[in-house]
Amino acid sequence: xxxxxxxxxxxxxxxxLDVTAARNTIAAIQADKSxxxxxxxxxxxxxxxxxxxxxxxDFYGVGREDDSRTMTFEFTNGEPAVLLGxxxxxxxxxxxLHALAGCVTTTFVLHAxxxxxxxxxxxxxxxxxxDLQGLLGIDESVPPGYExxxxxxxxxxxxxxxxxxxxxTYAQQHSPVCNTVCRPVPVVIERAKG
Amino acid sequence: xxxxxxxxxxxxxxxxLDVTAARNTIAAIQADKSxxxxxxxxxxxxxxxxxxxxxxxDFYGVGREDDSRTMTFEFTNGEPAVLLGxxxxxxxxxxxLHALAGCVTTTFVLHAxxxxxxxxxxxxxxxxxxDLQGLLGIDESVPPGYExxxxxxxxxxxxxxxxxxxxxTYAQQHSPVCNTVCRPVPVVIERAKG
Numbered sequence: 001x002x003x004x005x006x007x008x009x010x011x012x013x014x015x016x017l018d019v020t021a022a023r024n025t026i027a028a029i030q031a032d033k034s035x036x037x038x039x040x041x042x043x044x045x046x047x048x049x050x051x052x053x054x055x056x057x058d059f060y061g062v063g064r065e066d067d068s069r070t071m072t073f074e075f076t077n078g079e080p081a082v083l084l085g086x087x088x089x090x091x092x093x094x095x096x097l098h099a100l101a102g103c104v105t106t107t108f109v110l111h112a113x114x115x116x117x118x119x120x121x122x123x124x125x126x127x128x129x130x131d132l133q134g135l136l137g138i139d140e141s142v143p144p145g146y147e148x149x150x151x152x153x154x155x156x157x158x159x160x161x162x163x164x165x166x167x168x169t170y171a172q173q174h175s176p177v178c179n180t181v182c183r184p185v186p187v188v189i190e191r192a193k194g
Numbered sequence: 195x196x197x198x199x200x201x202x203x204x205x206x207x208x209x210x211l212d213v214t215a216a217r218n219t220i221a222a223i224q225a226d227k228s229x230x231x232x233x234x235x236x237x238x239x240x241x242x243x244x245x246x247x248x249x250x251x252d253f254y255g256v257g258r259e260d261d262s263r264t265m266t267f268e269f270t271n272g273e274p275a276v277l278l279g280x281x282x283x284x285x286x287x288x289x290x291l292h293a294l295a296g297c298v299t300t301t302f303v304l305h306a307x308x309x310x311x312x313x314x315x316x317x318x319x320x321x322x323x324x325d326l327q328g329l330l331g332i333d334e335s336v337p338p339g340y341e342x343x344x345x346x347x348x349x350x351x352x353x354x355x356x357x358x359x360x361x362x363t364y365a366q367q368h369s370p371v372c373n374t375v376c377r378p379v380p381v382v383i384e385r386a387k388g
Contacts, residue, residue: 016242017278025276026330033333036326040288044295046316048210052299054292056284061326062276069274073284077296080263082219082256084211084304090250090267092297092371094234095289098248101238102271103286104383105246107329110278114331122240125386132230132255135301135370136220139227144301145373154386164385172383176329177286179339185375189298189366191358192319192348 014113022113028062035062050079051088096181097126097149103177104151111170117163121156149181208307216307222256229256244273245282290375291320291343297371298345305364311357315350343375 012019029036038061044054057072058065077092079085090098101124112119127150134144155164172178206213223230232255238248251266252259271286273279284292295318306313321344328338349358366372 021278038324038326040322042291042295042320044318046299050300052296054295056288069281075292080260084215087263092293094250095293096371097236098269099286099289101236101248102246105240106244124238126236128234130232132232135368143373144368144370146379148380151383152386174329174338176338177290178381179337181379182381184378185340186342187372187376189345192346
């Protein structure tokens with residue numbers, strides 16, 4: 001009996017994701033689309049020069065404020081010497097690459113699970129080109145952001161090459177960070193009162 | 195003599211940034227615009243489910259490969275329970291907010307220095323709204339990324355309110371991460387060979 005229970009439990013995990021929980025979440029959202037509305041947050045404090053630190057903990061989703069986190073995440077932005085810093089941390093444009101890598105990966109793994117595809121190995125290398133004349137205001141015709149970001153994906157899975165290509169395209173189209181980068185997303189900055 | 199030297203050295207720092215180094219960098223780029231071309235990089239490895247880890251170290255800029263970093267930065271993406279994870283780390287869309295907060299802050303501080311404005315205090319709160327029907331492929335008309343990101347900035351500095359407003363607008367327009375989010379930036383994904 002115990003052995004059967006273990007086999008049944010293992011069968012519900014694909015790529016480390018709980019298939020039943022995923023199905024339940026999707027069914028719940030289909031029944032009440034407002035459950036899909038999330039708000040993520042970060043608070044950041046400037047330290048000195050190019051050094052600043054964010055704390056991340058609370059968010060809203062599935063119709064309520066989350067209370068699952070027992071600790072606050074902290075991340076420090078810094079800059080290398082050539083950008084007037086002391087390598088206090090990775091810099092913001094590097095953190096953007098980390099966010100993009102993780103999001104494309106998780107979206108890929110999630111939809112692989114939905115298709116019953118088992119992934120053995122998945123890694124990415126990202127490179128983004130940027131011309132700092134934009135940031136520095138030297139040439140106003142140069143966009144300050146990335147010109148382009150390239151992702152090289154290494155993946156091994158129990159499916160055909162065509163299935164992998166389809167999944168890669170689908171992950172690119174459905175990744176929240178990738179979509180935030182590819183599509184113009186409004187950023188509104190306002191002064192805090194008082 | 196020693197006291198004078200110390201005073202002179204302190205006078206060259208505004209907001210923790212070395213004014214002379216900044217001027218020299220800008221002069222060097224104006225003389226040779228290719229020095230402003232940077233390439234930032236990240237490598238990411240999937241662990242399981244929504245957990246994956248990036249390493250960040252090398253980059254290209256100012257005409258050469260950087261060798262200033264004595265350690266590799268590592269960051270772990272995770273997901274909360276409602277997104278099928280175990281809070282192994284902040285999630286990718288939260289890391290994006292950290293990147294955006296840091297970039298707007300550093301751009302603000304940098305251009306404050308260029309204008310001779312001394313900042314006493316600077317912090318931000320970010321909130322981004324997202325409808326996960328996009329990620330989950332439940333409704334293809336819903337964009338998977340952020341709908342909008344709002345930044346509330348608290349700032350104290352030795353300048354007028356109008357100067358602060360001007361600086362806030364300038365920072366928004368010249369921040370590389372903010373510009374990458376606001377403007378459509380192409381992301382190219384390709385399979386690694388072999």
